[in-house]
Amino acid sequence: MACAISILLREFCDELALVDVMEDKLKGEMMDLQHGSLFLKTPKIVAGKVDVLTYVTWKLSGLPKHRVIGSGTNLDSARFRYLMAERLGIHPSSFNGWILGEHGDSSVPVWSGANVAGVNLQKLNPDIGTDADQENWTETHRKVVDSAYEVIKLKGYTNWAIGLSVADLIESLMKNLNRIHPVSTMVKGMFGIGDEVYLSLPCVLNSNGVSSVVNMTLTEDERAQLKRSADTLWNIQRDLKDL
Template sequence: MTTIETVEKCMRHIAPHVENMDTKVTIVGSGAVGMGVATALLIQEISKNVVLVDMDGKRVAGEVLDLQHATPFLSNSQVSGGTDYTLTKNSRVCVLTAGVRQDVGESRLGLVQRNVEVFKKIIPAIVEQSPNCVLVVVTNPCDILTYVAWKISGFPPERVFGSGCDLDSARFRALLAQKFEVAPNSVHGNIIGEHGDSSVAVWSGVNIAGLFVKDIHPAIGTEEDPERFIDVHKAVIQGAYDVIKLKGYTSWAVGYTVANIVKDILDNVYAVHMLSVNVAGLYGIKESVFLSLPTILGSKGIHEIILLMLNDEEQQKLQESAKLLWDIQKDLVF
């Protein structure tokens, strides 16, 4: 007796099974970051249908099998994957984590052209299978590769963005919370600009319960500050490098950050995130570069960009961040 015959004797077939498409999320890349995203999506029950794609067939098969064995503890979520992009068909969200890993001491910008070549292979395959998806770029250098993804995909700007400074802002809030000895979700502060060394801390907006710290401590975030709040921003920039130096890669913080982004797309909650978006025409920036600004996120992707009231110094730093990226971006071949 075959297995199928046994199943038929155990139950009466009424209708075919239907794949859960409402929360289908594809993750391209089954490395540390991709698996960080996948596990965060599954553990928090954000997606009932997670697909992993990787050029390394053996690796992705092992990761899929491992996660499938855990599905009895994950509300029976569906996990699949492989090297074939047809598995990703009709995904609601596609998260791009594939690329060359950042080496110890290597800046994010040093990865540019190598990862452009990777995207030239990945993105057309995604677009073919899921022409209506939202593309979330995580691969570093995130801002430039978001621009590359936007150009290659041909998608409208609201459906292509990078995870950008959402993680940087989370690190910022966590470190500020330690100084003020309050919960991280009770401290409000944003990192904007490049997801990298030229990021901008918006000290003018740091507040606790609406109390703007700059009003009582005007020197905050400057080198003249005796309390050295500026070191908090420096620690945010250094954070990824420290993790890579200690364990070889980043995974958990970025995984939970991206899972939270995906959740707010699927739930259509219009939440605010610090995401990498096209800033041409904003803050005196003329070029189509992607930098992080507070954005309102819903089911179609980016719905609005919040225009912060930056002071002159913050706006100048944002412009410098844009110039730094454009000087590299303008010479890319893709």
């Protein structure tokens, strides 16, 4: 619902559809938003039941792969940029860094591309992100992974950050901005991945969906971590391959 309200308040669409498996709660949320229609500029708010993976959505919808996108590691990357920037004493928009792969525990921090104003942090500290790093930057990625659990422990769930993250993606799509986001897309054939899995890579988003995927220069270790993420997902998905 934080995603819904973030989208509504930024006036991106003329119709918003809510999808969930909890039908009663879903109808209640829909009605609650409809009652506030006077204060919104989205004339139509509807709701319906389904709860599926990005991969399953792609398979069942029949849509081309560039039209099916998962929010992926867009929020993970935002958390990473916030935590790194806080330690560096700068605004998150001034730190450039990416979390790729699978959202959550097996996500891949791209230390080789982390930079501030073009100054590559790995060149300043060749051990950054490794066990040998005396500055312990790896702790920042651990905090990215643990941050959702911490918020859930404190308030029971996460909602505002993911809502803002999804609205950010919607803006790039609806306004045809050609901005780059780390979102979940079909990665078969990239970085040595041979299976049909959805993982997060830097994607150019516009009104067509994913218009292109940025071919990042990754280290061998980063490529291996990305491949492990793909293998983890494929082991879950393999039973769905006949969809």
